[in-house]
Amino acid sequence: AAGVIQSPRHLIKEKRETATLKCYPIPRHDTVYWYQQGPGQDPQFLISFYEKMQSDKGSIPDRFSAQQFSDYHSELNMSSLELGDSALYFCASSEDITGANVLTFGAGSRLTVL
């Protein structure tokens, strides 16, 4: 079965640089979520998109932006990177089925900021 694909799996950047993470949801899933997981921490919700429109926003810094494209893939853009941005970034997707909710997570993109 197709899963959520994230790329790149690992990324190393310097402070103040820019990084872009990509997420390809499961086919026919119309909602994409981005989460940030720091070392030893629980995943924190950043932002979500439903049918290519931003549907909810969590604790996402102003330096970060995201969008969902016509093919439903999503990109998370991070600028002016800081050391504290080093984390695992997970994308998840779900299908809008009333009465049921299954978020399927990707394997994550590990960002290291030096």
Place this chain on the structure above:
Amino acid sequence: QQQVKQSPQSLIVQKGGISIINCAYENTAFDYFPWYQQFPGKGPALLIAIRPDVSEKKEGRFTISFNKSAKQFSLHIMDSQPGDSATYFCAALQGANFGNEKLTFGTGTRLTIIP
């Protein structure tokens, strides 16, 4: 402020024993409570979930117990196996019927099953 509180932070259980992880929440608007299992380097995977109109749900060796009045829910893993060693996150969701969900995660429990 942690909206979903999870305990214990780490747990060691002997093979064949029962692993119990507890969560408590404050927001009474939460209406869907999933548990996720995460192995190192992997994304969280849905294990089992419950709605507040049910007090217990069982799937194989995994059982969720839900106490709506106490705003608490717990995961029980029966006959725990070394392959169950992972980090477990409880989560809560508001608006599960509207296709606009976001999860609030607990802080995680690192479970280790020893032979």
